[in-house]
Amino acid sequence: MIRKGLHQYQRLLRFMLVALGLQLAAMGLAQSLTFGLYGRLTDSLTPTLEATLPLGDFDLQARLQRDALGLGLFGATEFSALGRLSYGVRAGLGFAGWGVESRIGGTVGSLAASLEALYSTTLRSHLWVGDEAEGGLKLGFWGRYRLGPRETLGLGLGFKRNLAGFASGSGELSYALRQEQTYTFGLGVDDSRLYALLGWRGELDEAGTLLEATLRAGQLGRLEAALTAPLDEELNNLKLRLTVAYPWAATLGLEAYGFHADAIYDGGFSLWLRYTLSFGGNE
Amino acid sequence: MKKLLAIAVLLGLAAAQTIAEITRQVQTNLDRSPWEATLTGRVQLPDGSTQEAEFRLQVIPGKEQLARVEFKKPAALEGNFVVISDKEVWNYLFLTNQLIIQPRAKARVEGLGINLTDLGDFDQLAERVSLRLLGEQTTPAGAAWRIGGTPKDASLGFASMEILVLKADPRPVSITLRDSSNKVVADLNFGNFRRANLTPQTLRKRPADAEVLRRN
Numbered sequence: 001m002i003r004k005g006l007h008q009y010q011r012l013l014r015f016m017l018v019a020l021g022l023q024l025a026a027m028g029l030a031q032s033l034t035f036g037l038y039g040r041l042t043d044s045l046t047p048t049l050e051a052t053l054p055l056g057d058f059d060l061q062a063r064l065q066r067d068a069l070g071l072g073l074f075g076a077t078e079f080s081a082l083g084r085l086s087y088g089v090r091a092g093l094g095f096a097g098w099g100v101e102s103r104i105g106g107t108v109g110s111l112a113a114s115l116e117a118l119y120s121t122t123l124r125s126h127l128w129v130g131d132e133a134e135g136g137l138k139l140g141f142w143g144r145y146r147l148g149p150r151e152t153l154g155l156g157l158g159f160k161r162n163l164a165g166f167a168s169g170s171g172e173l174s175y176a177l178r179q180e181q182t183y184t185f186g187l188g189v190d191d192s193r194l195y196a197l198l199g200w201r202g203e204l205d206e207a208g209t210l211l212e213a214t215l216r217a218g219q220l221g222r223l224e225a226a227l228t229a230p231l232d233e234e235l236n237n238l239k240l241r242l243t244v245a246y247p248w249a250a251t252l253g254l255e256a257y258g259f260h261a262d263a264i265y266d267g268g269f270s271l272w273l274r275y276t277l278s279f280g281g282n283e
Numbered sequence: 284m285k286k287l288l289a290i291a292v293l294l295g296l297a298a299a300q301t302i303a304e305i306t307r308q309v310q311t312n313l314d315r316s317p318w319e320a321t322l323t324g325r326v327q328l329p330d331g332s333t334q335e336a337e338f339r340l341q342v343i344p345g346k347e348q349l350a351r352v353e354f355k356k357p358a359a360l361e362g363n364f365v366v367i368s369d370k371e372v373w374n375y376l377f378l379t380n381q382l383i384i385q386p387r388a389k390a391r392v393e394g395l396g397i398n399l400t401d402l403g404d405f406d407q408l409a410e411r412v413s414l415r416l417l418g419e420q421t422t423p424a425g426a427a428w429r430i431g432g433t434p435k436d437a438s439l440g441f442a443s444m445e446i447l448v449l450k451a452d453p454r455p456v457s458i459t460l461r462d463s464s465n466k467v468v469a470d471l472n473f474g475n476f477r478r479a480n481l482t483p484q485t486l487r488k489r490p491a492d493a494e495v496l497r498r499n
Contacts, residue, residue, distance in 0.1 A: 081363050109359035112378035144378050149361035210491040228491040235495055
């Protein structure tokens with residue numbers, strides 16, 4: 001009896017989530033709407049919907065999926081060429097649990113920094129399919145400081161305490177030299193595993209096609225590569241992203257004209273297809 | 284006495300006509316073809332410190348005017364650029380690889396003691412500032428008109444300005460802005476002025492992977 005009631009409650013909530021998404025679209029309030037479909041092998045399909053709405057000087061962002069709803073509020077203060085400050089909070093609620101997160105970041109003059117704090121009672125991927133399959137507390141900091149006009153020092157620090165109560169930390173220090181291309185060198189530690197970092201970023205042709213590749217190798221291994229090619233003067237790009245990591249995990253992403261496709265392997269296969277409709281305004 | 288007053292009024296009218304004529308000549312000259320120049324000097328940052336400045340200014344004049352300002356100095360801004368069109372202002376921040384796009388009417392492009400949008404558009408400068416001819420001066424580039432100005436709108440961030448305009452090739456060669464206590468907030472010289480074959484694509488060039496953020 002209780003199970004039947006719960007099932008009906010779940011169906012009702014699903015209906016409400018879909019109805020809310022359609023209502024927002026119909027009201028024409030949204031600045032952007034992203035429709036998606038996420039599927040994981042041997043699991044059922046999950047439709048996803050993201051909407052960004054203006055709310056005074058802020059943007060309200062809503063995320064809906066089959067079994068969870070997330071609401072976020074984001075804002076920014078611009079200082080023209082001198083920099084900017086952005087900030088935001090988000091809360092998610094689903095059948096699996098709840099989560100909150102806050103971020104603040106900005107750049108002024110020679111310094112750029114960002115701070116984030118996340119907490120969830122379930123895996124964050126249960127609240128939003130695009131988030132990592134980790135739960136509990138996560139604190140992160142990254143900063144970049146210009147040593148000179150073409151030299152940048154980077155620092156990343158992280159702390160996690162997962163749902164089982166295990167804590168781990170991470171840190172990464174890097175140095176980037178920008179000539180025609182940008183070369184990055186660094187050292188890092190992630191949960192007691194040491195690694196070295198090598199990066200390269202540069203344009204491949206006159207049209208501005210840009211490749212960025214970063215290799216982290218040592219007691220862990222991860223290669224990240226992103227290729228971006230401008231498609232037109234409307235700021236449309238073709239983006240290809242590839243990440244291969246050891247212990248084995250991989251992602252392959254494709255993005256063009258508002259269409260996103262992400263194929264993920266993290267012990268199981270999943271595919272996420274999305275399409276974004278933009279109506280102007282903040283993004 | 285009446286004669287003196289009449290002469291003063293006539294002289295005033297003549298001076299007004301002269302400044303209008305100079306403004307027209309400068310705008311006609313700058314509107315002739317795309318051009319670029321390097322601005323060097325010193326600017327006061329919002330924290331009150333005065334820093335060495337070097338910007339590259341590129342302008343495509345016309346109905347759909349487009350201007351790009353690339354920052355070389357201060358070192359903290361190297362790699363940043365601003366693209367200004369009739370409708371939008373693009374602001375690229377190198378450290379975060381972000382391109383912030385704002386409507387022209389809302390975008391703040393001040394903050395360096397000088398409104399960057401005015402540098403390539405003399406007509407607009409004349410609209411925002413009451414200009415008057417102070418005299419003439421010899422500069423390394425040749426004889427120049429010395430023009431003084433006071434902002435019509437107090438929000439421009441300066442109390443007075445002085446521009447030297449080259450007589451032989453009517454264009455600005457230097458600009459000095461002062462605050463209400465007569466302290467220099469920006470002092471920039473226009474160097475390496477040249478007509479250039481600039482296209483909108485050249486001026487809108489940005490790193491393809493920059494995160495694009497539209498702010499309304």
